[in-house]
Structure formats: C-alpha cells, structure tokens
Amino acid sequence: MTLYDLANPTRFLSLVERIMPWLIGATVLALATGLYMAFFYAPEDYQQGVTVRIMFVHVPSAWLALLCYAMMAGSSIGTLVWKHPLADVSAKAAAPLGAAFTFLALFSGSIWAKPMWGTWWVWDARLTSFLVLFIMYLGIIALWRTMDDPIKAAKANAILTLVGVINLPIIKFSVDWWNTLHQPASVFRTDGPALHSSILVPLLVMAGAFTLFFIMMHLMFMRNEIYARRIRAMRMRAASAAQPHANVTAQIREV
Amino acid sequence: MDSFFADLPRHAEYVAAVYLMAVAVFGGLLTVALVVKKQRVKELAELEAAGIRRRSAKKQG
Amino acid sequence: MNWMTALFVREFKIAARVGGGALIGVLFFLAVVTVFPFGVGPDLKMLARIGAAVLWIGALLATLLGLDRLFQADREDGTLDLLLMSGRPPELIVLVKCAAHWAATGLPLVISAPVLALFVNLEPTAIGAVTLTLLVGTPALTLIGAVGAGVTVSLRRGGVLLSILVIPLAIPVLIFGVSAATAAVGGPTPFLTPLLYLCAISLFALVLGPVAAGAALRVASD
Structure with a gap:
C-alpha cells in the first residue's frame, strides 16, 4: 500500500465524520415518517387485514438485500480492476449488512406466510430465491473471515461475488421455473395488481428510510474496517521494529 | 388511528413480531458498529501512545 | 495441444490413484443412495417418484467431495506455480484439470x-433419462465447483466452506437435471425443455x- 492509497482512506474518514450527523438525522426522520405512514396513513387490505403492514418491512428489506449485493458487485469490480483498497473495505462492510437485510426479508416473509397460508414456510419462488441469497451472503462472510491476508481475501471475495451476481438471474429463473412446475398459484402480490398510492407512498418512504439506514451503517462498518487495517499495519510495524532482522518487513509491504 | 387499534386483535402479534425483529436487527447492527468503533479507537490510541506511528503520520508531522 | 494432453493424462492418473479416486466417489454415491430409503422408508412407489432426485443429490455430494483437492494438492507441492509460470493461460489449465477431474x-x-x-425402483425410461441428465449436468457441477476450489485454494481446510459456496450456484443444475429426469416418465412438462x-x-459453466x-x-499465486 503506497502513501497515496493511504491518503484516500484518510480523506474518506474525514468525509464520513462530516456527513455522519446529517445522515443520522435524515435516517431517523425518514424512519419516523415511514413508520407513522405505515401504521396510520396506509389503509388495511380488505383481504390481508392488518398483516398488510408487514409489507412495509418485508419489501424494503428484500429491496435492500438486492441493492446490497449490487453494491458488493460494484465494489468487487473496483477491487479487481482498479485494485482500490477502499473498494475492498466497501465490499467487506456490505456483506453482513446484506445478510441482515436478507434475514429480515426472510423472517418477515415467513411471518407473513403464517396468517396467509397457515404455515411458517412456503417454498414460494421469492422466498426460496432469498433463502439461496442468504446462503450466498453467509458463504461470502465466511470466506472473508477465513482468509488472513486482506488483499488476497478481497480478490477472492470479489471473484466469488461477481460469479454470484452472474448466477443470481439464473438461480432466480430456475427457481421460478421450478416453482411454477410444482405450485402454479403465485402468492406474493406485490407485483400483481397495481398498488394504490395510499400503500405505495408509505412503501417508498420506508424503502428510502431503509436505504438511508443502509448507507449510514455501511459507512460506519467501513470506518471500523479502516481502523482495523490501521491497527494491523501498526502492529506489524511494531513487530518489525522489535526484531529488525526478521523478514516481517516483507510482509508489511504487502499490506 | 382508530382503524389501527380496532383491528389489533386480528393477527396483530404477527405484525408486532416483524417490527420487533426489524428493531432488533437494526439495533443489533448499530450496537455492533458502535462497540467495535469504540474498541478500535481505543486500540489505535494505545498504539500511538506506545510510540508506534503509521507511515503516513510522519508526513503530517 | 500437446501440453494439454500431457496435463490431462497426468491429472487423470493422479486423480485415479489418490485415495481410490474413481472408486471412492462411486462408493460415496452408493452410500448416499443407500441411506435415503432408511430415511424416507422402503415404499417402492415413493422411491420411484423421488429416485431421480436421490441420484442427483448423491451425484452432487459425490462431486463436491473431492473438489477441495482440485488445485490445493498442486499448490502445496508447487506444481501450480510451475504451471502458471509456464506462460500457459490459467483458463486452459483449469479447463484441462476440470476435464481430468470429471473423467x-x-x-x-x-x-x-x-x-x-435399480435400488430406487426407476423404470427403464427414467433410468435412461437420469443417466443422460447426469452425463450433461455433472460437467457443470465440476466446472462451477472449480470456482469454489479456486477461491478457497489457499485455505488449509476449505472443504466445508467450498461446499457452502458451491451449493447455491449448483441449484439451477439440480433443478433442471431432476426436472428433465422426472419429465421423461410423465411430468407436467416435456422432457426436452x-x-x-x-x-x-x-455450456455457460464451461465459460x-x-x-x-x-x-x-x-x-x-501472486
């Protein structure tokens, strides 16, 4: 890592410090508005009753789960093409967030399934695709955690993420195909009949709030990761200073 | 408001479970981020107090 | 082409020799298929219904079994570095190694x-169909698995992680393989689709x- 590369994360950190208060404020405001609209503005569905309010968590979570993967894929291109350390940090910070949103989408979908179809889990095309996505997120997190060298871990993860992003449409298509084969009736209606604006507006506000929260958490996780890398670099420096003839210096250059 | 409370008994626990889980997940992420940040800032301060500097720190003085 | 043939022969020999090679995979396949009736019961009608799926899952697991050594063994003894330094395209090296591994x-x-x-009571048409789908589909499993093997090559015990990474990507293969095999004996879809x-x-996995x-x-390696 050269001086130039290290300067970038430093500038990035000062930028984060500057915009973080505004971001927190905007997130809190959007979440409050979204929650208010979800409970007091949106009407109940004449069929689904109060459970329609689950949608205001379920759909934004699902949306963020996909957005987060797109974000990781973009960062992976940054890692492989421009070899930018900040892209590595971004991809690593996004993985647990994506897993969290995917979990939330699965959990809310499962809870929604219970009053709707009387069972906690249906092998519905959408839920199944998200289960696969969840496993992919956990695999990526596991790969990050098992590799010590941050640069090699970043590249391996970038390749895996990009292979995943190419495969996601194929998985989605095959799961849809498999689903129509086994149960012709489609279940989630979010893309069925056009949503009335009294539902759509709160949904969009909630989606915006979730996105703001994601950006906020992503910046916080990135900041933590940059700190971790600095600590690692400083410890290695300390180790090489303690025993000047050891070839630890060779390792530091890699970092 | 009325419509919300009038319909509370019907499946309200499912809605509550989802929103509580959302709060738990969001709160969990936030807590992890803040706790880890505190730890790392402390560790960085300790390392700098011990006289170990980053290479870029030299340039900044 | 000569170096590719030589590499293929070398890889095939090693794969066939180390740890029983081909036989150990088939043995594992047999064990998985045997275990299913103990789990779901010996009802022949039901076994005939899920037979194709049992064979496919067995094949998937048996393929995953040896994948972690695909590049790792060569990396440990330095062969991989020599291969990469020889100036041959890594893509072709991977392709040849996959071909040998599949063979x-x-x-x-x-x-x-x-x-x-026969153990899962499939009728002749279904046997032909499941064999054909396995013939078409198992190369895809090996090639997709090679991505996982490449990504985890530097990990000492990457076997389980590799399976977790590869299984989601292998789901489409499983879906279409089993669907085709069951469609052959009268499903809701034609066999060909x-x-x-x-x-x-x-073909996509081949690229x-x-x-x-x-x-x-x-x-x-760098």
Whole structure:
C-alpha cells in the first residue's frame, strides 16, 4: 500500500465524520415518517387485514438485500480492476449488512406466510430465491473471515461475488421455473395488481428510510474496517521494529 | 388511528413480531458498529501512545 | 495441444490413484443412495417418484467431495506455480484439470447411475433419462465447483466452506437435471425443455468456470 492509497482512506474518514450527523438525522426522520405512514396513513387490505403492514418491512428489506449485493458487485469490480483498497473495505462492510437485510426479508416473509397460508414456510419462488441469497451472503462472510491476508481475501471475495451476481438471474429463473412446475398459484402480490398510492407512498418512504439506514451503517462498518487495517499495519510495524532482522518487513509491504 | 387499534386483535402479534425483529436487527447492527468503533479507537490510541506511528503520520508531522 | 494432453493424462492418473479416486466417489454415491430409503422408508412407489432426485443429490455430494483437492494438492507441492509460470493461460489449465477431474470422478458416477437407479425402483425410461441428465449436468457441477476450489485454494481446510459456496450456484443444475429426469416418465412438462436448459447451463459453466477459477488462481499465486 503506497502513501497515496493511504491518503484516500484518510480523506474518506474525514468525509464520513462530516456527513455522519446529517445522515443520522435524515435516517431517523425518514424512519419516523415511514413508520407513522405505515401504521396510520396506509389503509388495511380488505383481504390481508392488518398483516398488510408487514409489507412495509418485508419489501424494503428484500429491496435492500438486492441493492446490497449490487453494491458488493460494484465494489468487487473496483477491487479487481482498479485494485482500490477502499473498494475492498466497501465490499467487506456490505456483506453482513446484506445478510441482515436478507434475514429480515426472510423472517418477515415467513411471518407473513403464517396468517396467509397457515404455515411458517412456503417454498414460494421469492422466498426460496432469498433463502439461496442468504446462503450466498453467509458463504461470502465466511470466506472473508477465513482468509488472513486482506488483499488476497478481497480478490477472492470479489471473484466469488461477481460469479454470484452472474448466477443470481439464473438461480432466480430456475427457481421460478421450478416453482411454477410444482405450485402454479403465485402468492406474493406485490407485483400483481397495481398498488394504490395510499400503500405505495408509505412503501417508498420506508424503502428510502431503509436505504438511508443502509448507507449510514455501511459507512460506519467501513470506518471500523479502516481502523482495523490501521491497527494491523501498526502492529506489524511494531513487530518489525522489535526484531529488525526478521523478514516481517516483507510482509508489511504487502499490506 | 382508530382503524389501527380496532383491528389489533386480528393477527396483530404477527405484525408486532416483524417490527420487533426489524428493531432488533437494526439495533443489533448499530450496537455492533458502535462497540467495535469504540474498541478500535481505543486500540489505535494505545498504539500511538506506545510510540508506534503509521507511515503516513510522519508526513503530517 | 500437446501440453494439454500431457496435463490431462497426468491429472487423470493422479486423480485415479489418490485415495481410490474413481472408486471412492462411486462408493460415496452408493452410500448416499443407500441411506435415503432408511430415511424416507422402503415404499417402492415413493422411491420411484423421488429416485431421480436421490441420484442427483448423491451425484452432487459425490462431486463436491473431492473438489477441495482440485488445485490445493498442486499448490502445496508447487506444481501450480510451475504451471502458471509456464506462460500457459490459467483458463486452459483449469479447463484441462476440470476435464481430468470429471473423467476420473464424474464419469464413473454417470456410469454407475443405471445400477444404482435399480435400488430406487426407476423404470427403464427414467433410468435412461437420469443417466443422460447426469452425463450433461455433472460437467457443470465440476466446472462451477472449480470456482469454489479456486477461491478457497489457499485455505488449509476449505472443504466445508467450498461446499457452502458451491451449493447455491449448483441449484439451477439440480433443478433442471431432476426436472428433465422426472419429465421423461410423465411430468407436467416435456422432457426436452429442462434438458435444453441444462445443456445451456453446462455450456455457460464451461465459460464461466475456467475464467473465474483462472482469475482466482492468479490471485492466489501472486
């Protein structure tokens, strides 16, 4: 890592410090508005009753789960093409967030399934695709955690993420195909009949709030990761200073 | 408001479970981020107090 | 072409020799298929219904079994570095290694499938269909698995992680493979549709696998 590369994360950190208060404020405001609209503005569905309010968590979570993967894929291109350390940090910070949103989408979908179809889990095309996505997120997190060298871990993860992003449409298509084969009736209606604006507006506000929260958490996780890398670099420096003839210096250059 | 409370008994626990889980997940992420940040800032301060500097720190003085 | 043939022969010999090679994979396949009736019961009608799926899952697991050594053994003794430094494209090296790996482990699974199909009470048409789908689909499993093997090559015990990474990517292969095999004996869809999808996925994996695994090997070696 050269001086130039290290300067970038430093500038990035000062930028984060500057915009973080505004971001927190905007997130809190959007979440409050979204929650208010979800409970007091949106009407109940004449069929689904109060459970329609689950949608205001379920759909934004699902949306963020996909957005987060797109974000990781973009960062992976940054890692492989421009070899930018900040892209590595971004991809690593996004993985647990994506897993969290995917979990939330699965959990809310499962809870929604219970009053709707009387069972906690249906092998519905959408839920199944998200289960696969969840496993992919956990695999990526596991790969990050098992590799010590941050640069090699970043590249391996970038390749895996990009292979995943190419495969996601194929998985989605095959799961849809498999689903129509086994149960012709489609279940989630979010893309069925056009949503009335009294539902759509709160949904969009909630989606915006979730996105703001994601950006906020992503910046916080990135900041933590940059700190971790600095600590690692400083410890290695300390180790090489303690025993000047050891070839630890060779390792530091890699970092 | 009325419509919300009038319909509370019907499946309200499912809605509550989802929103509580959302709060738990969001709160969990936030807590992890803040706790880890505190730890790392402390560790960085300790390392700098011990006289170990980053290479870029030299340039900044 | 000469170096590719030489590499193929070398890889095939090693794969066939180490740890029983082909036989151990088939043995594992047999064990998985045997375990299913103990789990779901010996009802022959039901076994005939899920038979194709049992064979496919067995083949998937048997393929995953040896994948973690695909590049790792060569990395440990330095062969991989020599191969990469020889100036040959890593993509082709991966392709040849996958071909040899498939010939040593995938092909024996396909050949043994008709025999194992008898245990799960498949009728002749279904046996033919499941063997054909395995013949078309197992190369895709090996090639997709090569990506996982390449990404985890530097990990000492990457076997389980590799399976977790590869299984989600292998789901489409499983879906179309099983669908085609069951469609052959009267499903809601014609046999050809899922079979052609399966062929498409295999061809796609033929490109994606070597490119991604080659990139992963380049990363691991520098």
